[in-house]
Amino acid sequence: MTVRIRFRSFLTFLLVIASVAVITVLQRPENARAQSQQHPDGLIRPLAKGAEQAIANSALQSIEKGRETFRFDTFGDEAFWGDTLNLDATIAGAANGGIGPGLSPKQALGLGLKVDVGALPGALQDQLRAGAVNLDDPAVTVALLQLNAVVGVKGFFSSGVLTSVGIQCALCHSTVNDSFAPGIGSRLDGWANRDLNVGAIIAFAPDVSAFATLLGTTQDGVRQVLNSWGPGKFDAELSLDGKAFQDPPANTKSAATLIPPAFGLAGVNLHTWTGWGSVTHWNAFVANLEMHGKGTFFDPRLDNAAQFPIAAANGFGNVRTTPDLITRKLADLHFYQLAIPAPAPSNASFSAAAAARGRKLFSADGKAACATCHVPPLFTEPGWNMHTPAEIGIDSFQADRAPDHRYRTSPLKGLWTHTKGGFYHDGRFATLLDVVNHYNGVKSLGLTEAEKLDLVEYLKSL
Numbered sequence: 001m002t003v004r005i006r007f008r009s010f011l012t013f014l015l016v017i018a019s020v021a022v023i024t025v026l027q028r029p030e031n032a033r034a035q036s037q038q039h040p041d042g043l044i045r046p047l048a049k050g051a052e053q054a055i056a057n058s059a060l061q062s063i064e065k066g067r068e069t070f071r072f073d074t075f076g077d078e079a080f081w082g083d084t085l086n087l088d089a090t091i092a093g094a095a096n097g098g099i100g101p102g103l104s105p106k107q108a109l110g111l112g113l114k115v116d117v118g119a120l121p122g123a124l125q126d127q128l129r130a131g132a133v134n135l136d137d138p139a140v141t142v143a144l145l146q147l148n149a150v151v152g153v154k155g156f157f158s159s160g161v162l163t164s165v166g167i168q169c170a171l172c173h174s175t176v177n178d179s180f181a182p183g184i185g186s187r188l189d190g191w192a193n194r195d196l197n198v199g200a201i202i203a204f205a206p207d208v209s210a211f212a213t214l215l216g217t218t219q220d221g222v223r224q225v226l227n228s229w230g231p232g233k234f235d236a237e238l239s240l241d242g243k244a245f246q247d248p249p250a251n252t253k254s255a256a257t258l259i260p261p262a263f264g265l266a267g268v269n270l271h272t273w274t275g276w277g278s279v280t281h282w283n284a285f286v287a288n289l290e291m292h293g294k295g296t297f298f299d300p301r302l303d304n305a306a307q308f309p310i311a312a313a314n315g316f317g318n319v320r321t322t323p324d325l326i327t328r329k330l331a332d333l334h335f336y337q338l339a340i341p342a343p344a345p346s347n348a349s350f351s352a353a354a355a356a357r358g359r360k361l362f363s364a365d366g367k368a369a370c371a372t373c374h375v376p377p378l379f380t381e382p383g384w385n386m387h388t389p390a391e392i393g394i395d396s397f398q399a400d401r402a403p404d405h406r407y408r409t410s411p412l413k414g415l416w417t418h419t420k421g422g423f424y425h426d427g428r429f430a431t432l433l434d435v436v437n438h439y440n441g442v443k444s445l446g447l448t449e450a451e452k453l454d455l456v457e458y459l460k461s462l
């Protein structure tokens with residue numbers, strides 16, 4: 001008996017020794033490899049070969065394809081913006097084969113459209129610098145479209161004549177850095193274009209009867225609504241519920257929402273002001289229902305005729321178009337947006353000392369406790385990031401235009417890039433101090449004036 005037990009424990013001892021040795025051998029190259037991958041800048045360099053390299057390559061390819069789609073794809077929507085609304089005709093003007101006076105580059109920049117300096121040939125840049133280009137001539141706008149230089153707008157040409165026009169994601173979710181001139185510079189993908197007057201641009205089309213039919217109103221009625229939006233705003237729910245104003249019948253407050261940024265979205269569960277769904281849900285939604293691209297979209301929540309009478313009547317909850325020019329691009333488009341980091345503010349743009357004090361107030365156990373909802377570093381809740389209107393002390397108008405009747409906790413990184421147009425979904429708070437004052441009131445935070453300013457500096461530092 002004793003001998004057998006001893007023999008067994010000896011075997012166990014051997015086994016333990018052997019496994020420790022195996023683990024050490026297995027771990028050592030792992031450690032060595034991890035160290036050799038450590039870049040001086042702290043980044044992990046992709047492995048030279050093997051499955052990990054395949055993943056890294058796939059990620060890079062996906063980013064490139066997604067960027068191409070984000071910047072340049074119209075998903076076939078020129079059939080709507082060009083062929084149906086005939087927007088190309090009023091852009092070109094009668095002198096260039098279209099209708100009316102046309103849209104000059106000066107007017108286009110005034111509507112918030114941006115020009116990608118990277119698409120302008122050197123000779124043209126020289127002429128622009130020398131003031132030798134007539135920015136009042138719509139023929140120049142047409143030439144810019146032909147150069148693919150207008151951010152988010154694609155011209156279609158036949159024998160040099162503009163025949164159609166389509167729009168891209170970059171129209172609303174990109175701007176430029178003004179490196180060449182105001183409105184002309186290098187692309188900044190993901191930034192909300194808060195200068196862009198989408199409503200005025202659509203109203204510039206000669207034929208908005210497609211919207212009039214959908215909404216059951218006149219073309220004049222459609223134009224009145226479009227012109228009520230103003231810069232930096234769009235109403236993605238108008239074509240679902242037909243609600244154009246927050247306060248009928250007075251109709252003084254537009255129902256449009258601000259264009260949010262499309263950066264810093266990784267890790268954030270629900271998207272849009274009212275949490276319609278994931279990034280890819282919303283991308284499919286917008287490409288099909290708002291841009292009028294050709295594809296497939298399924299969301300039976302839109303069949304709710306009480307909430308979405310227009311969507312339900314038109315079958316927007318189940319769209320099937322052939323050929324489908326959208327679905328195969330969604331994965332890369334999704335990946336690209338997740339890859340765009342929220343841009344960091346310059347150190348000079350806020351007071352570091354005040355921001356540090358503001359950070360303490362903001363923290364979950366601080367006096368303002370903002371981080372109970374805006375959880376760092378996502379600045380939204382990990383999980384179901386939605387709140388009732390009462391929880392944030394505002395009305396339910398916009399929340400009630402979405403399936404969950406709630407507002408989504410806005411991720412706050414890169415807030416400094418979209419201070420134009422105000423804050424909250426409809427820009428109701430003109431400044432960050434107004435936002436802080438709102439919380440101070442509805443949450444009875446008892447913040448002093450100095451503490452409020454510290455919080456503002458912290459928000460500017462994100």
Ligand code: HEC
Nearest residue numbers: 168169172234236258259260262271272273274283286287
């Ligand atoms: C005409 C302007 C416009 C165009 C074009 C547009 N969007 Fe948007 N986008 C908006 C507006 C406005 C919202 C907010 C909608 C809401 O909350 O109801 C939004 C919301 C989003 C969001 C949610 C951001 C967040 O904070 O959660 C993403 C992501 C997005 N858009 C990506 C895209 C992509 C990708 C495309 C192209 C397929 C696109 N958008 C085309 C105006 C636009």
Ligand code: HEC
Nearest residue numbers: 273368370373387391392407408409410423424425435439
């Ligand atoms: C109960 C959860 C909750 C708390 C607490 C909270 N927020 Fe918010 N926050 C939200 C929601 C939801 C929104 C979106 C409102 C909307 O869409 O109109 C928001 C929006 C914002 C915005 C606007 C973002 C934009 O893009 O316009 C700012 C700024 C902000 N919050 C700052 C704060 C600060 C500062 C505090 C603390 C004083 C705070 N929040 C506390 C939920 C919260």
